[in-house]
Amino acid sequence: MAEITTLIQIFIWGLTAGCIYVLMAVGLNMIFGVMKVVNFAHGEIMMLGAFTSFWVYNYTGINPYFIMFISMIVVGIFGVIIERYGFRKVLGTGKLNEIFLSLGLIYIIQNLSVKLWTDDIRKINSPFSSMTLDLGMLNITYDRLIAIGFTALILISLYLFLTKTDVGRALRATSQNHEAAMLMGVNVNHMYMLSFGIGSALAAAAGTIAAILTPFNPYMGTISGIMAFTVIIIGGLGSIPGAIIAGLMLGLVQNFTIFYFGGAWKDAVAFVLLIIVLIIKPTGLFGEEH
Amino acid sequence: MKNVKGNILIILLILAAIISAGCTAPSDEVSDKIVVPNSIKIGLVAPLSGGASSTGNDMKQAAILAVEEINANGGVFVKKYDAKIPLELVEGDTQTSPTEGVTAVERLISRDNVVVLVGGFSSGVTLANQVPAVGKVPYVITGASSSQVTRRTDINTSYFYHYCSTTDDYSQPILQFFVDELKPLVAADRDLKLALIYRDDAYGKGVIESSIAYIEDNDLPIELVAQEKYPGAETDFHAYLTKIADAKPDAVYTVGFVQDTASIYIQGQRDVGLNTVYMAVECNEDPAFYDLLGEWGDGQLLESKFAPYAPEYTEMMKPYKDAYLAKWGVMPGMMGADTYDGIYLVASAIERAGTLDRSDVNNAIKQTNEPEKLILMEGGNIAFDEYNEISPRIFIEQMFWNNETEELIPVLVLPEDLKSQDFVLPDKYEIGG
């Protein structure tokens, strides 16, 4: 029987891993809500976020938590470009084309990154990397606490943006009903670009946090991106609270799986969960019945 | 009728595609008339891309260095042609994948017609890609430590040579080191608690199996308190290490490649608070390993058989290091040193064989008996035993972080006759139990 401090420690690893899934899944949920588009390459956008932060950090050496915001902007713009010149072109030609396009993007973004930056593992050293909060029996690294704090901060800002600003409200209106939003004078194409931009920016934040916590290389994103889809299905399509709870849950389940059953099951358990949820409640834990 | 013509057109199109895409003229066979070949082709099998590319490139750079040195003297004298013929290195990229490895070796053998193969990194990859060479092409394996590469019974292994330490070669000194050097300092009155963390592949499993067998057969005072395996692409070791920390080991024995091993050392000490002694095996003797570790390597251990950073212990080290640095601008690693020796070994065998016939070259390699080069041998000579294995000397290095130069520098703490100092416990070491 493991000691209780060990279990708390695993809980913290799981919670922070979950924060990364939450940021990914909330972004994806937004894109899906507004555009109904399926982007399996979301993980590659996360990886670009990690690399953007890495290079800015490498050349300037400033605090990576500050760089995270630069990375969000840069990658957000990149997301807009992908939307405008990629997904927009196949919009309405069938979901399969979107899936295949995103598979192509996975190959391109991942291998171009390997080509440009090699596949050596990289690390971003936060100034707090060797500092821990000493709770007697247990040490929690500052970076983990900051990761949780930043995730909360980003989610609250997003919530305020969506509920308190006109643009945010227009975005939500588009997500609920395209035609009605158009009639009210919302430029739907702008909303597409905006949602893709915000989703990509959230992925960049996720990538930066992931890169501070663990070493990474261009292969970091593929499984994470697809995992984020399982999160939004488990949580319920379109449900932001569902994505948050399912994301945290997945992080916890994965880390406890490593602890109790071994690393081989880490990724598999997510899909086992997905299949169970789809069999028992196909609309997800918090999804609405259609 | 019209259909038929249309379809024939399709067929012609497809044929044109086939022929233009893949077909090249068959290679020239040696005729009765003796034509001196332009070069002696040597196939280098290495992971030049993919997860282990830093190691693969070390192998490639060392091989190029050896080939250029030999060619600077005109190449290898082959009696049959009564001429010196330069070596030509043909690369086969395994991409650290068994499937791509098989394709690469197939190509080297049947398309490039190499005389001999050198290299082969990662046991899992090599065990697969040596099969196309069975009974056809001699293969000097310089980077796969599973003893299965020359001892497997499912194929004929008479063309395979293991120029590399086997899992048995290094498990034994490592475990003996724990018992002789570490145990008296931390667990004098009880069994030493050892945790294992390893890659889930042929290499990881090979090391673990031979370690467990050695502990049991010799009744070593070692208790295995944790055995964790991880998938090859893992980067996040926090949960694994927390589980290991829960077992309170006196030492952690890691079996991985450069990137995973460095991550384990760092995450274990920095994040999980597992302040113990970490030991890694020889394929981590690579400049990238020292770079990645930085200050987190302080006081930690590395098993090796080639130590370019340590105080010089053999005459050949300095010229090799200088030449490598001058040509490539980086320090050499261990897998490269194996491969460098491998190229010289092959060149001398070809010269002794006096022909470029693969089976004659194979016989010549088998009969190798010459002085050691970069890799030191027990007894001082390179020779293959009944399993086509060499007997390399194994070192244990302890790394120390120099705060002023900001460098991680290793010193030899084993073997007795070469070591420059005794093993000391790392500063932050906490006894397990």
Added chain:
Amino acid sequence: MGVKELVRKYAVSPFLAYIPLVIIGLILPLAITDDFFIRIIVLTFFYIMYSSSWNLLAYSGQASLGHAAFLGIGGFASTILIINGASPVVGVLTGALTASLVGLFLGIICVRLKEWFLGLVTFGFAIIMVAIVNESSVFIEALNGALGFIGLSGSIDPHIFGGSLGIFSPDLVPRDQYYYLFFFAMMATILATHLIIKSKIGFAFAAIRENQIEAAMMGVDITKYKLIAFIISTFIAGFAGALFAPYNYFINPEMFSVHNSFMPIIMTISGGIGTIGGPVIGALTINLIWEQMGLWGMSIDRLLILGVILVLEILFLPKGLMPLIKKVINRISKVMGLTSRDMPL
């Protein structure tokens, strides 16, 4: 009677026009001494089978993103049987049947799912298979786990392999044994997919793909036909995997890799999704390009190029090369004063 009349009389089926192609296929190994080239061709045959299997499932509107699961199941099941003494024929067929059985099971889970839900579940299933196979040795040592089975050419002698099928002369070299084995397997696959797609079953598949609700209204049993698509498609994938393992000398969990799942998708889309000839043309072109790039020493670059090809095709050539090829042939036929009916592609 002139030649033209002769041909017209006996060329009752446009398929007879493929006879020259078959003959070329039959004599190819005799004409080519380059072993590596034969290997590429054999791999192409393998990919044609594997892509056809994916294409058949997609034809029923179910695009799998984890088809490597069935390739691997077929390979592992067959390998385990054969190295434990089963005859190769029994091994390969059982391997394919096992894949098919698991396919039926996954099909039942997927029957209610659409598009990307289905994509995620199938993708995830391949990941689950990796874990199961990796951990199998914890329960049964002989399953070897992550190590898989190596040196299959030692345990599975191609002479026995081909010879026991009773078709090939034992004098054939292993290279040609495998060549003909894959050649006939590929022919059988193409023929089978053709017959299925042109049959009532194929009609039902297409109806489901185009509009599930309308298909149901027309009286098509959606569940039944979706499951049939899964059973047949995974059988072929398992069959291809069972043949591939001994040819490639080893099998390990790499067989389930994401790349192996995506390859038939890229090939089929390149040729033309939902056509019989699509996977053939696609596997041929993509595999030849792929191997040629390998010969040029490209590794990362060729993955990159594969991605570029896929994106360009989705954006500019969503129907693949097939319509283009047909157009070129029609153009040529017209120039030559011929008019060409639709090819049975």
